[in-house]
Amino acid sequence: MSSNSLHATPGWLALLPAAVLAVLFLVPFGIMVGVSFAHRAPGGFFEPGFDLTSYARVFTPFVGRVIVTSVTLSAAAATICVALAFPFVVFLTQLGRAAQTVILVFLLAVLSLSEVIIGFSISTLLSQTAGIGNLLVWLGVIDAPQAYTPSLFALLVGLCYLGFPYTVLVLYPPVARIDPELPEAARVMGASPVRIFFTVLLPMLRKPLIGALILVFVFTLGAFLLPQVLGRPVHWTLSVHITDQAIFQSNMPFAAAMAVILLLVSLAMIGVTLLLGGRERGAR
Amino acid sequence: MSRGVKAFYLALIMAMMAAPLLVVAGVSLNASQSLRFPPPEMSVRWYGALFGESDWLAAMRNSLIIASVSGLIAVSVALPIALHLWSRGNWLGRVLYTLGVAPFMLPPVITALGFLAFWISADMYGQMPATIISHGIFLVTLPLVTISLGLQGIDRELVEAARTMGATRGRVMLTVILPLILPYLISGYAFAFVLSLNEYIIAYMVAGFTVETLPIKIFNSLRYGYTPIMAVISVMFVVAAVVIFAVIGRFGDLPRLLGAERARGD
Numbered sequence: 169m170s171s172n173s174l175h176a177t178p179g180w181l182a183l184l185p186a187a188v189l190a191v192l193f194l195v196p197f198g199i200m201v202g203v204s205f206a207h208r209a210p211g212g213f214f215e216p217g218f219d220l221t222s223y224a225r226v227f228t229p230f231v232g233r234v235i236v237t238s239v240t241l242s243a244a245a246a247t248i249c250v251a252l253a254f255p256f257v258v259f260l261t262q263l264g265r266a267a268q269t270v271i272l273v274f275l276l277a278v279l280s281l282s283e284v285i286i287g288f289s290i291s292t293l294l295s296q297t298a299g300i301g302n303l304l305v306w307l308g309v310i311d312a313p314q315a316y317t318p319s320l321f322a323l324l325v326g327l328c329y330l331g332f333p334y335t336v337l338v339l340y341p342p343v344a345r346i347d348p349e350l351p352e353a354a355r356v357m358g359a360s361p362v363r364i365f366f367t368v369l370l371p372m373l374r375k376p377l378i379g380a381l382i383l384v385f386v387f388t389l390g391a392f393l394l395p396q397v398l399g400r401p402v403h404w405t406l407s408v409h410i411t412d413q414a415i416f417q418s419n420m421p422f423a424a425a426m427a428v429i430l431l432l433v434s435l436a437m438i439g440v441t442l443l444l445g446g447r448e449r450g451a452r
Numbered sequence: 453m454s455r456g457v458k459a460f461y462l463a464l465i466m467a468m469m470a471a472p473l474l475v476v477a478g479v480s481l482n483a484s485q486s487l488r489f490p491p492p493e494m495s496v497r498w499y500g501a502l503f504g505e506s507d508w509l510a511a512m513r514n515s516l517i518i519a520s521v522s523g524l525i526a527v528s529v530a531l532p533i534a535l536h537l538w539s540r541g542n543w544l545g546r547v548l549y550t551l552g553v554a555p556f557m558l559p560p561v562i563t564a565l566g567f568l569a570f571w572i573s574a575d576m577y578g579q580m581p582a583t584i585i586s587h588g589i590f591l592v593t594l595p596l597v598t599i600s601l602g603l604q605g606i607d608r609e610l611v612e613a614a615r616t617m618g619a620t621r622g623r624v625m626l627t628v629i630l631p632l633i634l635p636y637l638i639s640g641y642a643f644a645f646v647l648s649l650n651e652y653i654i655a656y657m658v659a660g661f662t663v664e665t666l667p668i669k670i671f672n673s674l675r676y677g678y679t680p681i682m683a684v685i686s687v688m689f690v691v692a693a694v695v696i697f698a699v700i701g702r703f704g705d706l707p708r709l710l711g712a713e714r715a716r717g718d
Contacts, residue, residue: 261712298487354467
């Protein structure tokens, strides 16, 4: 390592992506924060200035209710996702590689699906003419098929569907890296599978599980089409209202102020995860 | 827990995840213009009808152009960052890596609004290049993560050997490093491509009224009622995603790509 020409790339090459990310990622964020203090321009988007009106509007009961709705929905979805995904991932990592790959391919495909398609599919599944109502009638549980959407239930199903593959992928690395000899040792010592689950796996994975809970929470907080397709207007989340204000109410400053609040909440939550060290992937 | 219980649990969850997609595949086969499951009469006519609908084809063209070009942008931004971080491991590399993965950790509506404000200021609001560049930046995360993983697997002595034998930096790059990380480069591109194809909110905010992509077109038609064409498009999206990820899984090491380090030694 005597000369720096041993490096794979010349040092200046990093300046190119640095410039690209600065101009196209940091600058847009800066402009957005600036816009949140701008004046609302009727008919246009915004006029530069320093105005706290938009932030004053953020702290009203209406926005407060929206925030409570968003947080409650995402917290519920994240809890359900992690509770279902944890045993799923544990069992998944015990399968052979081929079977693991098949399941991961399917979950990646679902994860990549547009929220529009997920919303459409779930509303079809819960609809009157094509839905599980038909199945329940056939089983003799109910007399006539009915629609289960739009409703809070449908929205929660949608959010869990959206969040589940993500949860699996977040939990997969820490669970797959557990030394298989540890639960094996406990088994040899006579511990029952349920006991191993609660006394070996759960304590070892406490931090990754809390990390997953938070990441899935932030992930579902971003859902913005499902509340419109599967929920009623009272279930509209902060993401929906931000878009609504920016595009349909032409109130960019208010949208930006709400986005700044959402950004702060998300950053705080992600910061907690990083402190927990639950997500050790990345720059190592 | 016996093997049976575990297999049952895995199968049950997978069935629940597959159910909405199966129902959509079923309704896409309706002979009449209605969404019924099971379909009273089966027909594949809507798959053919799609190719007669010029507005759906235009949306498909937009989506494919945006996804293929923005994937290239994402890879070209990610590659130098990953190489810099791998060969030097300094603060600049770490800062760039964090910046590169940041858009993916945050609710996308925030990034979308940032891009909207940016393109209004740059006077490019509503133009396709704005959508392409926004997607390219938003999706840097995926090739960045896959290429970094690929680089971690390279034995540094290989590079050093090539250098001592007198190979220039460019030659080492072309004959040693790039061939070794090619599968990760391709899977990074494929991840970015699929996600761009499905991305809604950024495309919508930046140019939703002028450049209609497939997800935007689906959502716009959802408001006017259901048609089997929407089910056909959804089926095509699912099939495309499964095929692309299956190819990655077939030729690449998917468990390792997703972070299971132990899977490498097994």
